[in-house]
Amino acid sequence: MTQMKLCLRNSTVLIFIFCLWSFAPPNKQVNILCLGDSITQGGKRDRQEYTYRLPLQIILQKEKVNFDFIGSRKMGLHEDATWPEIATNVAFDPDHEGYYGNKTADACRKAIEAYDSYNRPPDFILVHLGTNDQNSENFEKIVGQPLREMICFFREKNPNVIVLMGHLNFNDSEAAFEIRNVVEDLAEELDTKRSPVITVHHYQGWHENPKDIYADTFDWAHPNLKGQEKMAINWWINMKKFLPLKEN
Template identity: 30%
Template structure:
């Protein structure tokens, strides 16, 4: 009998210990849930001042009435309870909020100098959406590139460094750029460098994330069959792209908006900071990084 009591006591102790640890693990899990995954929880009360930064993909084109992804993303954010305002030195499109910083045709280094000229970073956005590099990959109708393809990630890194110098508290989402039909291999190589750059700046304590748009665009390849045998390989532009095989059309922009939105949903809740007043001028250090 005494041995049986001891056994029951041991079982009870083990059960109590197991329940205790389950409770602790549950509390840890709940704690982690509040510190990672924006879900527009407590930070939904913080207004978003978003800078769409890039080239013609950010600006938009005739197929989308020069709205790009901006209205679709705005609707998603407002629908989730966010207050949002786009900023930029440029205005295109027929949407309610059409400011942006999409410099059509410019290379990465030219975009860096453009934002130095217009001082848009002095407005201190708390979210920056960066999609650049397509023009750096362009062969310009068979002519040599303006800058070496393989050095494009370094040019991106220089731009990221300049942006973070001026806006160190901002969330910077750096895009793996959309695919296209003109130079897909170059785009893939460029995109492989994006994660390395983002990881570097994350390690320095900056709030930088990859927004992966690389599945958007490119070619659609299908294999029709007859009697279980392929009869033809059908290759066409992705329906994400306009007729030039380079720029998105509405379907592609809807997907881009979703990528931006989903990436923001996964941010830690303390990354979105309250808005800051605009600055009158850049620091000499940051100015030098923009103009280097």
């Protein structure tokens, strides 16, 4: 009888421990701001220009991340452009801060001006800017400084914000190489343990020539479905290092 009681007690303890081990509190919602130009906005009616935002949401959904994309904009370049569901009966989250044709300074300024419409600060900022600045000069001034000001602004709203700065998707542009150096230096300057700033190397393994059999773009710049998925995977690989988010 004593042995039976002991077994029952041990079983109860094991069940209790299993319940503690298996119970997981709901994931903290991850607020994601996608900031960029046309490569972020997308939405041309004559092609599947869904941008990386669609496959990234599919990944987050499959990984059971509790996420919300935030931003002041919902539409693509053309108002009648549509996005498919990310899963059965799960709609694509259209919120973003992407501006077709915008330079870095303009997009950063608009994101700061739009902040009050977000209702909450971002936990992640996915930045992909500089494509439209390649014909300019002094990349530190026209790319680096606006990015620095934008990051400082959002750190005031959320001191723990994580900033992922995507490198331009070009392997044959001297201007893109120079911008890449500016962005790398800026990340090294601003990166902190509390608010990481890291770079995402989208250009690696990238085929920008649309005539290439393994092309990643429609037109040298805008990612096709293959390129969109590549970008999403790159973002996710770097995002997941910081998930789940720590409670403040």
